[in-house]
Ligand SMILES: [Zn+2]
């Protein structure tokens with residue numbers, strides 16, 4: 001089945017007017033790119049990212065095609081709006097926070113004004129997670145931990161905290177079988 005995806009830019013412009021006082025555009029040009037992901041983004045419903053190249057900030061909102069194409073418009077709108085708040089905190093307020101006080105107060109303000117969807121801190125949509133199928137064992141204390149993949153050079157947090165002032169030490173490496 002081919003899923004049709006709603007175009008995101010018109011919604012971006014609408015929210016930009018409604019909730020962000022048009023601050024996320026200059027001369028109708030979005031300050032951030034907005035696009036759908038390819039089919040591989042299955043771990044999160046959407047995210048905001050920024051790069052800085054030679055002093056020029058390049059930021060982008062990416063929404064997950066595989067996750068959101070199965071959900072309703074309201075869920076897409078809620079996710080887009082969530083990511084727009086991240087963009088606004090970063091690009092307009094110039095504050096480095098994730099779901100901090102500025103994010104939350106904007107979120108609450110929008111939630112009060114909006115009837116069709118609500119934004120939350122967590123995207124609580126069905127997200128495909130890989131199974132925890134790898135067992136790692138601490139070289140020092142023998143405690144076993146489960147992981148989604150084998151990770152090189154990680155140490156047992158408990159032992160690091162107990163014996164090495166919280167810093168990484170190879171005596172408590174986690175070994176995978
Ligand atoms: Zn977020």
Ligand SMILES: [Zn+2]
Nearest residue numbers: 138141156159
């Ligand atoms: Zn340990």
